[in-house]
Amino acid sequence: MEMDTCVNIVDETVVPIEAPRGSCSVSAALAGVGQGMMRVLKPVSLWSGRLAAAMIMIMAFAMVLDVLLRKYFSTTIPQVMEFEQWLMASVVFFSIAHTQIRGGHVSVDMLSSKFSERTRILTESFGLCIGAALFAIVAVEHVTKIQHAIAMHEIGIVLQWPLWPFYAIVVLGSILICLVFTAQLLTYWARLWEVSRNPILAMAMLLAAVGAVVFLPAILKALSIQMTVLKAGIAGILLLFSLMAIGSPIAFVMGFIGILGSWYLRDAAASFSIVQMAVFPTVGDYIFTVIPFFVGMGFLCFASDFSRNLFDAAYKCFGNIRGGLAISTIMGCGGFAAICGDSMATGATMGSVAIPEMKKAKYDMSMACGAVAAGGTLGILIPPSIGFIVYGIITEQSIGKLFIAGIAPGLLLTLMYCTVVYVRCRMDPLAGPAGGHTTAKEKFEAITGIWPVLILFFLIMGGIWFGLFTANEGGAVGFVAALAFGMILRRFTFKKFLDAMMETIEVTAMIFTILLGVTILNYFVGMSELPLAMADWVKNLGIHRAFVFMIILGIYVILGMLMNIIPMVMLTLPMIFPTVIGLGYDPIWFGVIMVIMMEMGQITPPVGVNVYVIAGVAKDVPMATVFRGIVPFIAMQCVLILILYMFPIVATYLPSSMDVLEAIKDL
Structure with a gap:
């Protein structure tokens, strides 16, 4: 057979791959169409994302204005809540395609990274097809919703605006991301045509697999394969984990499995109607506005480089003791966590500042990188925290109380991390030599330099604790304050500001896409009665609840x-939470435990994302060295869980004091 050497259109480099005669022209044609589409889609999605970023700013200022009017003029803007809901839905669907182009939607690549290039192309193409099918259903169902809204003259309760334009935004966003999926799929297929000996067979197998999954409920019913609702639920969850394991985006798979499962247990019409019922109320829920505000506040603080001030202040105070640089880094992480709810951002920010300094001081890099990776996890324990926000949303618990509950455990874990470093350096002085002495004046100047961080923390947490505003409003206040500090102190350029806002909409779209997937999946899980079956099974085990608690923790590890x-x-959580409550555990206390488990997941191999972040900062440090350095910090997380189990008051005292304050105010 005559062979060609193809040009890899994807990255415009010549690849020395022999392919059947004529395949290069097919590859070039596919790649040309895909790239041509992307040249149009990129600027459209970029400006759509910028519009979403502007909407987040409008939402924040509107909510802050409402807080000020209520506080100082005893009046409110009654339209604010509905206004925020509709803008929130618009933000998500204006930014979802841009997030896909930027690779912001989460997938598990533990197995797919080991695949051959041909297999990886096929599995990633499969994920794109699943995503396209999901959002095609969303688009079609919302076209129907638009028709119904126009026919019935549906308007908002307070604003009295027609609803159909906002449903149209859902349709446009869904069509845009479907077009992005198509362009990316064509590019993948172009590459597949180059690396596969029989690309037609490979593509046929791919399409057959997609068709088999898409029409799985119809196939099962046609074959008269009957399952009980519980068995169907278990089968759906197993299929879900299987598809995630091969690298399919988690949010898309969850939503699609929810549709398939509901289709099997009911019918196709009922399944698709769930999409129509679930999507807009999920992305347009007022309580979810807390997400972009706290995410945005973190990125604005990152752009303002407050991390450098925090590190300098901690180093001036603790740098003269053994391990002082590492201790200062952990202290800085704790401080940055108070204004940033994300662990990766905290770890990356402090790592970029601290690791070069620790290299200069000839620190043991295992301990140094371990301290930064572990310190970064404080970002989701010390409030405000994305972890608490997600937990509160899923379990319908007070996000404000969860924030307050995280303060004491967060400070305690920070102290425990510092103790690990100090003990290690006392045992091995070469692991972390002491730094130079600083004067009292230098210490004072460094500490006074962190006033924006202190103001932000006490403004938000104090306002929530004393009932001045809700967690949503606290997020808006923090966002506007962070923006104001950055501008007044001239900490960021317009480019830094724009980058921070685009990062905000990408993370927001990622989280909300997962929320959409979870919401649709939960309809199926509820139909399957799986959570109730799990709760009943645990109750009938006849073992002490402490052992059940250990099993749950083991699952999360x-x-x-x-x-x-x-x-x-x-x-x-939707499956495990009923069991936890049935065992008599406090939901706020369990929320703190859950966030600590999230922390642990951030630094445990093989998918310890904080470790990967730190390894990216310390490029010459082997990954194994970083993982070895986090072991004692994981031990401290386990000790903290034990302390919280034995003394729950550590987490529950401050939230319970909020109830006391509320009662005093009522008197």
């Missing part, structure tokens, strides 16, 4: 090693 924390929690 395993899942934390395999999955990103946000989808892990969203997927499992």
Whole structure:
């Protein structure tokens, strides 16, 4: 057979791959169409994302204005809540395609990274097809919803605006991401045509697999394969984990499995109607506005480089003791966690500042990188925290109380991390030599330099604790304050500001896409009665609840090693939470435990994302060295869980004091 050497259109480099005669022209044609589509889609999705970023700013300022009017003029803007809901839905669907182009939607690549290039192309193409099918259903169902809204003259309760334009935004966003899926799929297929000996057979197998999954309920019913609702639920969850294991985006798979499962247990029409009922209320829920505000506040603080001030202040105070640089880094992480709810952002920010300094001081890099990776996890324990927000949303608990509950455990864990470093350096002075002495004046100047961080923390947490505003409003206040500090202090350029806002909409779209997937999946899980069956099974085991608690923790340790924390929690909590409450555990206390487990998942191999972040900062440090350095910090997390189990008051005292304050105010 005559062979060609093809050009890899994807990255415009010549690849020395022999392929059947004529395949290069097919590859070039597919890649040309895909890239041509992307040249149009990229700027459209970029400006759509920028519009979403502007909407987040409008939402924040509107909510802050409402808080000020209520506080100082005893009046409110009654339209704010509905206005926020509709803008929130618009933000998600204006930014979802841009997030896909940027690779922001989460997937598990533990297995797929080991695949051959041909297999990886096929599995990633499969994921794109699943995503396209899901959002095609969303688009079609919302076209129907638009028709119904126009016919019935549906308007908002307070604003009295027609609803159909906002449903149209859902349709447009869904069509845009479907077009992005198509362009990416064509590019993948172009590459597949180059690396596969028989690309037609490979593509036929791919399409057959997609068709088999898409029409699985119809196939099962046609073959008269009957399952009980419980068995169908278990089968659906197994299929879900199987598809996630091969690298399919988690959010898309969860939503699609929810549709398939509901289709099997009911019918196709009922399944698709769930999409129509679930999507807009999920992305347009007022309580979810807390997400973009706290995410945005963190990125604005990152752009303002407050991390450098925190590190300098901690180093001036603690740098003269052994391990002082590492202790200062942990202290800085704790401080940055108070204004940033994300672990990866905390770890990356402090790592970029501290690791070069520790290299200069000839620190043991295992301990140094371990301290930064572990310190970064404080970002989801010390409030405000994305982990608490997600937990509160899924379990319908007070996000404000969860924030307050995280303060004491977060400070305690920070102290325990510092103790690990100090003890290690006392045992081995070469692991972390002491730094130079600083004067009292230098210490004072460094500490006074962190006033924006202190103001932000006490403004948000104090306002929530004393009932001045809700967690949603606290997020808006923090967002506007962070923006104001950055501008007044001239800490960021317009480019830094724009980058921070685009990062905000990408993370927001990622989280909300997972929320959409979880919401649709939960309809199926509820139909399957799986959570109730799990709760009954645990009750009938006849073992002490402490052992059940240990089993639950063990499950989260395993899942934390395999999955990103946000989808892990969203997927499992609806099934596990009823069991926890049935055992008599306090939901706020369990929320703190869950966030600590999220922390553990951030630094345990093989999917310890914080470790990967630190390894990316310390490029010459082997991954194994970083993982070895986090072992004592994981031990401290286990000790903290034991302390919280024995003394729950550590987590529950401050939240309970909020109830006391509320009662005093009522008197």
